[in-house]
Amino acid sequence: MDVLVVGSGGREYSIGLALKKDPNVNNIYFSPGNGATFQLGQNVKTEDYETLADFAEEKGIDLTIVGPEAPLVEGIVDIFRKRGLTIFGPTQKAALLEGSKIYMKNFLARHNIPTARYIETDSFEEASAFIDSLSEPVVVKADGLCAGKGVIIAQTKEEAKKAAEEMLSGKSFGEAGKRVVVEEYLDGFELSVFAISDGENYVILPAAQDHKRLLDGDKGPNTGGMGAYAPTPLINEELSRKIEERIIAPTIKGMKEDGTPFEGVLFAGLMIVDNEPYTLEFNVRFGDPECEVLMPLMKTPASELFMKAATKKLDELNIEFYDKYAVGVVMASENYPYGSSKPAEIIVDEIVHEELKEHAHISYAGVSLIEGKLFATGGRVLVCVGIGDSIKEARDYAYMLCGQVHFAGKKFRTDIAYQALRDKS
C-alpha cells in the first residue's frame, strides 16, 4: 500500500522508519516532511488540507497517518473522510480532548475519570477564590493550544493569581487564555500511556516516560521533551490495570457515548500519586519523542495497526511487541527552547561498530537539506534511539550514537531513563 504521513518532526520520521521496514508498504510520502525524510520517501508541500486530499486522491494513497495535533484540531480528518479517503486520526470534534483543556476536564468529570480537582472559569474573582482554597503550589492552565506553554505551576498563590490574571486579560496567550483551568498540584511521577483506538476497540502500547525539562536532574525550563524510554518499569501490573479500567476504557466509551467516538492515538499524560493514576492531560496524537521509542518496539507491522484502527477493525488485531527496551535521547540546538539558532551542519561519523549499527538509529526532526548537506535548523534536531535487552543497554547504545553526531551548539541530557535506572547501576 501507499501511505502519506502528515507532519515534519522526529515523530513522523519514526513512523516513516517503521513503514519503510513494513513489507506491505510500497511508497511513503511526507507532508511537509523534513530535510531527512527524503531518505524514506517523498516530501510533498501543499497549500491546505483540501489540496493535500487532492494529492492523496491523485496518487491513490491507501492510508494517511496524521502526526501532529494542529492538523487534527483544524479538521484534516473530517476533510479526508468526506472525500472517502482512509485516514488515521480523530475528527475535529474528538480532537477537542487536546484542543480545549476545559472540554477535557469537563469530559473527565462527567465520566468520573480521575483527575486533579479543578474549576474552569473566565472570571478572575472565581479563579482567585479557588486559588485561595488550595494549598501551594497551584496549577493554572490556559484553555486553548499554546504550543506547550499554557501551563503554569505557580509556587505561591500570589504567583497563581498573577498568571490567571495575565491569561484572562488575553495578555499571555490571547484568545487561548481567556478561559482558564485552575487545579490542585499533584505530586508524583509522570507517565505517558498511549492507546490506539478505532472508536470502539483499543490497544494499549508499552508505557513510556518523557523528560520534559531541558537539563539533567529535571532542572531548567520545560521543553517539548528531551528524551524518552519504554517500556518503563515504573508501572506494575496493578497500576496498568487501574490505568486501563479507570482512564482508558471509560474515555473510549465516554467519547462514543458523547457522539464523538475517538479514533486515533489517545495519549494520556498521567500523574501517579501513591500508585493511583490521575489524568493530567490528553493529547490526540503520539508524543514526541515517545513515538520514536515506541515504533521500534512494535513487532506488528505499522501499516496493519494504523490501517485496522482507521477502518474500525482493531478487534481483529493481535498486537505484538518485541521483548526489548528503547531509549531515545533528543539532541537540541544551541538556543532551544528559548529561541532559534544559527543553522549548523550535521556530521554523523561513519559507524563502524556493527553492534551499534544494529542497535541504534537516528530519527531526524528539525533538519533541512541545504545544497545537499544536512543542517540543524529546528529546536529539537534529532533523536538518537538505542534498542537493547535492558534499559541500560538501550541507553548505552543511544549515548554511543550521540557521540557520533556533531553539530555546532548541540546539547542533550545525559541522564535519560534515570528514574528507571536509579536503583540499578
Ligand code: AMP
Ligand atoms: P499539561 O500540558 O496539562 O500536561 O501540563 C504540562 C506539564 O505540567 C505536565 O507534564 C506536568 O509536568 C505539569 N502539570 C500539569 N498539571 C499538573 C498538576 N495538576 N499537578 C502537577 N503537575 C502538573
Ligand code: GLY
Ligand atoms: N513529549 C510530549 C509531547 O509530545 O507532548
